[in-house]
Amino acid sequence: MTRRTTIHDVAAAAGVSVATVSKAVNGRYGVSPETVGRVLDAVKALGYESSLVASSMRSRRTGVIGVLVADIEPFSAEILKGVAGALSDTGYDLLAYTGARRDGEGWERRSLSRLSGTLIDAAIIVTPTVVNVSSDVPIVAIDPHTGRADVPTVESDSFTGAQQAVHYLVQLGHRRIGFIAGRPDLRSAVARASGYRAGLAAAGIPFDPALVGDGRYEHDVAREAAHAMLALPDPPTAVFAANDLSALSIVEVAVERGLRVPDDLSVVGFDDVPEAARAQPALTTVRQPMKRLGAEAVRIVLALLAGEELPATHIELPTRLVARGTTAPPRER
Amino acid sequence: MTRRTTIHDVAAAAGVSVATVSKAVNGRYGVSPETVGRVLDAVKALGYESSLVASSMRSRRTGVIGVLVADIEPFSAEILKGVAGALSDTGYDLLAYTGARRDGEGWERRSLSRLSGTLIDAAIIVTPTVVNVSSDVPIVAIDPHTGRADVPTVESDSFTGAQQAVHYLVQLGHRRIGFIAGRPDLRSAVARASGYRAGLAAAGIPFDPALVGDGRYEHDVAREAAHAMLALPDPPTAVFAANDLSALSIVEVAVERGLRVPDDLSVVGFDDVPEAARAQPALTTVRQPMKRLGAEAVRIVLALLAGEELPATHIELPTRLVARGTTAPPRER
DNA sequence: CTGAAAGCGCTAACAC
DNA sequence: GTGTTAGCGCTTTCAG
Numbered sequence: 001m002t003r004r005t006t007i008h009d010v011a012a013a014a015g016v017s018v019a020t021v022s023k024a025v026n027g028r029y030g031v032s033p034e035t036v037g038r039v040l041d042a043v044k045a046l047g048y049e050s051s052l053v054a055s056s057m058r059s060r061r062t063g064v065i066g067v068l069v070a071d072i073e074p075f076s077a078e079i080l081k082g083v084a085g086a087l088s089d090t091g092y093d094l095l096a097y098t099g100a101r102r103d104g105e106g107w108e109r110r111s112l113s114r115l116s117g118t119l120i121d122a123a124i125i126v127t128p129t130v131v132n133v134s135s136d137v138p139i140v141a142i143d144p145h146t147g148r149a150d151v152p153t154v155e156s157d158s159f160t161g162a163q164q165a166v167h168y169l170v171q172l173g174h175r176r177i178g179f180i181a182g183r184p185d186l187r188s189a190v191a192r193a194s195g196y197r198a199g200l201a202a203a204g205i206p207f208d209p210a211l212v213g214d215g216r217y218e219h220d221v222a223r224e225a226a227h228a229m230l231a232l233p234d235p236p237t238a239v240f241a242a243n244d245l246s247a248l249s250i251v252e253v254a255v256e257r258g259l260r261v262p263d264d265l266s267v268v269g270f271d272d273v274p275e276a277a278r279a280q281p282a283l284t285t286v287r288q289p290m291k292r293l294g295a296e297a298v299r300i301v302l303a304l305l306a307g308e309e310l311p312a313t314h315i316e317l318p319t320r321l322v323a324r325g326t327t328a329p330p331r332e333r
Numbered sequence: 334m335t336r337r338t339t340i341h342d343v344a345a346a347a348g349v350s351v352a353t354v355s356k357a358v359n360g361r362y363g364v365s366p367e368t369v370g371r372v373l374d375a376v377k378a379l380g381y382e383s384s385l386v387a388s389s390m391r392s393r394r395t396g397v398i399g400v401l402v403a404d405i406e407p408f409s410a411e412i413l414k415g416v417a418g419a420l421s422d423t424g425y426d427l428l429a430y431t432g433a434r435r436d437g438e439g440w441e442r443r444s445l446s447r448l449s450g451t452l453i454d455a456a457i458i459v460t461p462t463v464v465n466v467s468s469d470v471p472i473v474a475i476d477p478h479t480g481r482a483d484v485p486t487v488e489s490d491s492f493t494g495a496q497q498a499v500h501y502l503v504q505l506g507h508r509r510i511g512f513i514a515g516r517p518d519l520r521s522a523v524a525r526a527s528g529y530r531a532g533l534a535a536a537g538i539p540f541d542p543a544l545v546g547d548g549r550y551e552h553d554v555a556r557e558a559a560h561a562m563l564a565l566p567d568p569p570t571a572v573f574a575a576n577d578l579s580a581l582s583i584v585e586v587a588v589e590r591g592l593r594v595p596d597d598l599s600v601v602g603f604d605d606v607p608e609a610a611r612a613q614p615a616l617t618t619v620r621q622p623m624k625r626l627g628a629e630a631v632r633i634v635l636a637l638l639a640g641e642e643l644p645a646t647h648i649e650l651p652t653r654l655v656a657r658g659t660t661a662p663p664r665e666r
Numbered sequence: 667c668t669g670a671a672a673g674c675g676c677t678a679a680c681a682c
Numbered sequence: 683g684t685g686t687t688a689g690c691g692c693t694t695t696c697a698g
Contacts, residue, residue: 003469004446006675017685022677032683049446053386054675057690063433072417072427074607077410084405084431094405096429098417100396113337113382118690119452136336274407274607282610339691350669355693363667387691390674451675670697681686 005048013042025050056118064093065301066120067294068111069127071098074273075243075290076126079142082294083124090302095120105129105185112139122301124294129185138304140297146187152304152313154296156288158188158270161319162195163202165240165268165286168321170203173329174238174266177205178229180215180222180250182242189217192242192270211236215246222246226253230265237330238266244276244285245269251279251326262328272322281325288319338381346375358383389451397426398634399453400627401444402460404431407577407606408623409459412475415627416457423635428453438462438518445472455634457627462518471637473630479520485637485646487629489621491521491603494652495528496535498573498601498619501654503536506662507571507599510538511562513548513555513583515575522550525575525603544569548579555579559586563598570663571599577609577618578602584612584659595661605655614658621652 007025011018016035023031024039031039042048056062067083069076080096087094097115099107108128112135116123122138128145140152169177179196182189193212200207210232213225222241226249229236241247247269254265261267261281269276272287296315303310340358344351349368356364357372364372375381389395400416402409413429420427430448432440441461445468449456455471461478473485502510512529515522526545533540543565546558555574559582562569574580580602587598594600594614602609605620629648636643 004449004451004675007677008675018676019678019686020684023684026677028678030683035683047442047446049443051451051675052447053389053451054690055677056386057390057675057692058677059690071421072410072413072429074414077405077414080405080413080429081407081410087431087433088404091433093433094429094431096405096413096427098420098427100420100424100426109380110382113380114385116337118337118384118386274611277611277615278607278609337691340693341691351692352669352671352694353667356668359693361693365667368667384691387674388693390676390691391693392674668698670695672693672695674692676690677688679686679688682684 004051005046007048007050009046010039010042010048013046014039052119062119062121063091064095064120065298066115066123067094067096068108068115068123068125069096069098070107070129072096074245074275075271078273078290079126079294079297082291083298084294085291086295086298090298092121092302109133122305124297124301127183127186138301140300140304142293142297143186143188145185146190149314152300152310152315154293154300154315154317155188156293156317156319158191158288158319159195159198161270161286161288162192162240162242163199164319164321165270166196166199167202168284168323169238169240169266169268169327170199170205172238172266172327174236175205175330176208176211176234176236176238178211178213178236178239180213180225180229180239180241180246182215182246183217189242196240215242215249217243217245219245219249222249223253226250227257230254230257230259236265238268238327240268240270242270244271244273244283247283247285247326248276248279251281251283262326263331266327266330268321268327277324279326284324284327285322286319287322289317292317337384338379340381340383342379343372343375343381346379347372385452395452395454396424397428397453398631399448399456400427400429401441401448401456401458402429402431403440403462405429407608408604411606411623412459412627412630415624416631417627418624419628419631423631425454425635442466455638457630457634460516460519471634473633473637475626475630476519476521478518479523482647485633485643485648487626487633487648487650488521489626489650489652491524491621491652492528492531494603494619494621495525495573495575496532497652497654498603499529499532500535501617501656502571502573502599502601502660503532503538505571505599505660507569508538508663509541509544509567509569509571511544511546511569511572513546513558513562513572513574513579515548515579516550522575529573548575548582550576550578552578552582555582556586559583560590563587563590563592569598571601571660573601573603575603577604577606577616580616580618580659581609581612584616595659596664599660599663601654601660610657612659617657617660618655619652620655622650625650
């Protein structure tokens with residue numbers, strides 16, 4: 001618990017003014033090599049490191065890219081890995097921020113206001129709840145909100161992904177296929193619902209509203225929906241969930257109800273977070289390239305920072321079904 | 334790209350001074366309820382959110398806990414999940430920071446200097462390279478450096494974990510067991526090396542220096558060590574690696590050399606990052622409770638923040654062997 | 667109860 | 683080449 005070394009300490013030690021220290025440290029012109037040396041010596045001796053906060057208040061550039069997430073869970077963690085990977089060797093620091101109030105809408109607006117214009121040069125927002133963010137720094141959204149996006153966005157092809165899931169289940173012989181929906185405010189979740197219906201239609205299976213549950217990407221909500229669906233007089237033989245978290249909840253509920261997975265119930269998730277493979281049995285799921293989502297966002301943000309005026313870009317990456325242990329043909333009746 | 338709304342804008346809108354706005358927003362005494370109402374209305378109307386940076390320069394407390402990591406990879410990502418989980422409902426925001434210069438020593442000193450005393454109220458540092466950090470905010474280290482630690486630390490029982498790994502391999506019938514070491518500056522890596530030797534000794538197997546390779550937790554370094562070890566005239570039938578990343582590298586190399594895992598070579602890792610289960614075949618490994626490491630660190634940091642003067646605490650959590658697909662009895666000769 | 671003024675650590679004009 | 687000055691947006695005495 002020592003007081004930070006400030007630029008004043010360095011100035012005093014080197015016998016120059018704080019302005020000179022600033023110039024020397026930041027390599028500005030107009031300082032004699034001799035003075036620079038003296039200052040740098042003092043910097044080293046004192047272990048001085050400029051305060052990010054203070055310097056960001058005066059200068060426009062901080063060299064920090066912010067990633068705003070609602071929470072650090074498997075999905076956002078993968079994105080962060082992708083962002084970190086893409087940012088290494090670019091000279092940019094990475095700052096990930098999660099507000100204490102993870103609830104409700106508009107967390108990203110709050111976080112953004114608190115950080116932008118000052119601390120970070122640009123922001124990557126993951127699964128934002130509002131579309132209408134205004135900011136004084138470049139922004140790109142990953143897995144964005146429904147509605148018109150006025151910022152560049154990066155997401156996966158959720159529609160096709162959902163179709164892949166349903167198609168796979170149909171191929172296995174399933175006809176009664178349930179769906180646990182995601183967060184209705186996210187474009188990706190809506191696309192997965194459409195993909196589910198398109199998949200059914202392609203197989204000539206009539207859509208049954210009773211087989212659609214509300215999951216909202218929340219463990220408890222998904223569990224409740226699963227319970228309700230499995231208690232149906234004519235329950236589904238397979239369920240497709242809009243994300244892995246929900247899919248894992250379904251498996252949990254199925255087991256609690258005495259069903260064997262995949263013998264009595266097949267389950268397919270979406271995302272392929274690392275945890276999906278670890279589950280027992282390992283989860284069949286639609287993989288979306290989460291790290292690449294992060295990396296693509298970095299690419300755009302860097303371009304924006306470099307002054308390239310991209311049109312409101314929209315990037316969509318492909319998905320792929322990964323068959324594991326939670327899917328099998330339906331039991332003979 | 335709009336200019337941020339500042340406290341001045343609010344003051345102007347509400348017809349009061351910036352000082353009054355500050356008091357009203359922060360609930361300080363000495364403002365009439367009527368004025369408070371007017372200010373809060375303006376705040377809402379303008380969507381004002383105070384700048385974290387500016388306020389942190391004047392006031393001591395920011396309500397933000399910083400987590401400093403060298404990079405966001407599977408291990409640190411798990412820690413982050415644990416920290417985020419433990420921090421929810423505490424009212425603290427979470428800020429994870431990775432410097433651009435991930436190389437070399439002292440990255441945490443630099444990050445800490447840049448953030449502490451200003452932006453963050455406390456710091457959790459993951460796998461620091463230096464032990465001698467001084468700071469004006471409470472600090473706790475996860476998986477710390479070797480040497481005397483003057484800050485509270487949280488880590489897993491690496492010694493016992495390594496013993497478990499070796500014991501398991503011995504039980505399977507292995508006698509020639511190699512070891513790929515970790516970062517020699519980390520206490521945990523050193524303990525895993527000791528545990529390896531203790532495990533051999535307990536089984537009456539003589540220690541063979543030729544069966545120890547340098548991995549340093551880096552993919553390429555571990556690969557090289559694996560190549561060298563497997564090229565030995567009398568190669569090991571099993572290898573224990575100081576972390577999962579290295580273990581996965583070994584599997585990779587083994588396959589490249591035409592060996593089948595686990596038939597020709599058994600491999601055991603350490604950590605049990607989610608990726609370990611996803612590998613093909615799934616990795617046998619020693620699980621350390623990474624999320625709990627993060628949660629324990631939060632607990633300590635919060636206690637420190639609450640003014641409880643803990644003695645230089647040291648927490649050690651238990652490990653557990655998770656047998657998966659990369660281990661089998663050695664082939665008959 | 668409210669506002670003017672000082673200053674957190676730093677950088678950018680502008681003087682000297 | 684170097685120092686002085688003026689803030690960045692905010693909180694906090696301290697007068698009024």
